[in-house]
Amino acid sequence: MKQIHVNSEQVNCESLNLAELLNELGYAGAIVATAVNGQFVAQTNRQQLVIKTGDQVEVLAPMQGG
Amino acid sequence: MRNFYGVELDTPFMLGTAQYPSPQILTDAFTRSRASVATVSLRREASSDKAGQYFWQLIQNLNVKVLPNTAGCHSVKEAVTTAHMAREIFSTNWIKLEVIGEEDTLHPDVFALVEATRILIEDGFDVFPYTTEDLVVADRLVNLGCKVLMPWGAPIGSGMGLNNVFGLRALRAHFPDIAMVIDAGIGLPSQATQAMELGMDAILLNTAVAKAGDPAQMAEAFACAIYAGQLAEAACPMLPRDMASPSTPVLGKGFLE
Numbered sequence: 001m002k003q004i005h006v007n008s009e010q011v012n013c014e015s016l017n018l019a020e021l022l023n024e025l026g027y028a029g030a031i032v033a034t035a036v037n038g039q040f041v042a043q044t045n046r047q048q049l050v051i052k053t054g055d056q057v058e059v060l061a062p063m064q065g066g
Numbered sequence: 067m068r069n070f071y072g073v074e075l076d077t078p079f080m081l082g083t084a085q086y087p088s089p090q091i092l093t094d095a096f097t098r099s100r101a102s103v104a105t106v107s108l109r110r111e112a113s114s115d116k117a118g119q120y121f122w123q124l125i126q127n128l129n130v131k132v133l134p135n136t137a138g139c140h141s142v143k144e145a146v147t148t149a150h151m152a153r154e155i156f157s158t159n160w161i162k163l164e165v166i167g168e169e170d171t172l173h174p175d176v177f178a179l180v181e182a183t184r185i186l187i188e189d190g191f192d193v194f195p196y197t198t199e200d201l202v203v204a205d206r207l208v209n210l211g212c213k214v215l216m217p218w219g220a221p222i223g224s225g226m227g228l229n230n231v232f233g234l235r236a237l238r239a240h241f242p243d244i245a246m247v248i249d250a251g252i253g254l255p256s257q258a259t260q261a262m263e264l265g266m267d268a269i270l271l272n273t274a275v276a277k278a279g280d281p282a283q284m285a286e287a288f289a290c291a292i293y294a295g296q297l298a299e300a301a302c303p304m305l306p307r308d309m310a311s312p313s314t315p316v317l318g319k320g321f322l323e
Contacts, residue, residue, distance in 0.1 A: 026113030033151035061118025065107025066082030066272030
C-alpha cells in the first residue's frame with residue numbers, strides 16, 4: 001500500500017501507475033487532466049507514469065471561468 | 067473585424083461562465099448574448115462529484131468556441147502546466163493566459179506573463195495574454211508571436227470600465243494588425259460600446275452579466291452595446307473639437323432683427 005496525496009487529500013492506494021490510480025479512485029471515463037508532482041501528465045502517458053509513495057497527484061476537470 | 071489566430075468570430079462578444087445563479091440562467095444569458103466564445107477554467111474534482119463533467123456537457127451544448135483560462139495562477143510554471151492540462155481537456159490550442167502578480171488588484175505579473183507566453187508559443191499554443199495597456203510589454207508579447215492582445219479595462223470584477231482610455235488608444239494605434247480584446251473591468255454596456263469605438267476587436271466580460279439582477283437581459287444589453295460600438299467605429303466617427311460649430315446652415319437665414 002502506498003501513501004499519496006490526490007488533490008491534497010491523503011490517499012492509500014495499490015495502483016502501479018496513474019491510469020490504474022484514476023480507475024481505483026473512481027475517475028474511469030471522466031474528462032479530467034492530470035499532473036504529478038507539478039508536472040503535467042498527458043492521458044497517453046498515464047500508463048507509463050509509475051505511482052510512488054509521497055506523490056502529489058492533481059486531478060482537474062472543466063469548471064466555470066471568466 | 068480582425069481574426070483570432072485565423073478564426074473569424076460571428077460576434078465580437080466573449081462571455082465568461084462563472085458566478086451565474088444557476089446553469090439555466092447561464093444558458094439563457096449565452097442565448098441572448100449571441101456570444102461567440104465562452105471562457106472556462108479547470109479546478110480539482112473529487113471522483114464522487116461530477117460537477118465538472120456536467121458543466122462541460124452544458125458548455126458543449128452552447129455551441130460556442132471555448133477559451134480556457136489560467137485564472138488564479140501566480141507563477142510561470144503553474145500557468146504553463148495549467149495551459150497544458152486545459153489543452154488536453156478542451157482540445158484547443160487557445161489559452162487565455164493569466165499570471166496574477168498582485169492580489170488586491172489582480173494586476174497581471176507582466177514579467178511572468180512574457181516568459182509563460184514564450185514557453186507556450188514554442189509549445190504550439192495560441193496565446194491570448196491578459197495584460198495591461200503597457201506598450202513595451204505588448205511589444206514583447208507581439209514579438210514572441212502573439213496575434214491577440216487582451217489588455218484590461220480595469221481590475222477584474224471591478225466594473226470600473228476603461229480606466230486609461232489614452233493608454234488603450236495608444237495601444238490600438240501601435241498595433242493596428244493585432245486583434246485586441248478588452249478583458250476585465252467592464253461593468254456597463256456603455257463601457258463596452260466605448261471600447262469598441264476605440265477600435266477594439268472584441269469584449270470579454272463575465273461579472274457584469276453574471277451578477278446583474280437579470281443576467282440574460284444584461285447579456286442582451288451588452289450584445290446590443292458591443293454591436294453599436296462596432297458599427298460606430300466602422301462608420302468613422304467625427305473628430306471632437308473645442309469650439310462650437312452650428313449644425314443648422316446659417317446661409318439663407320432670415321434677417322429678423
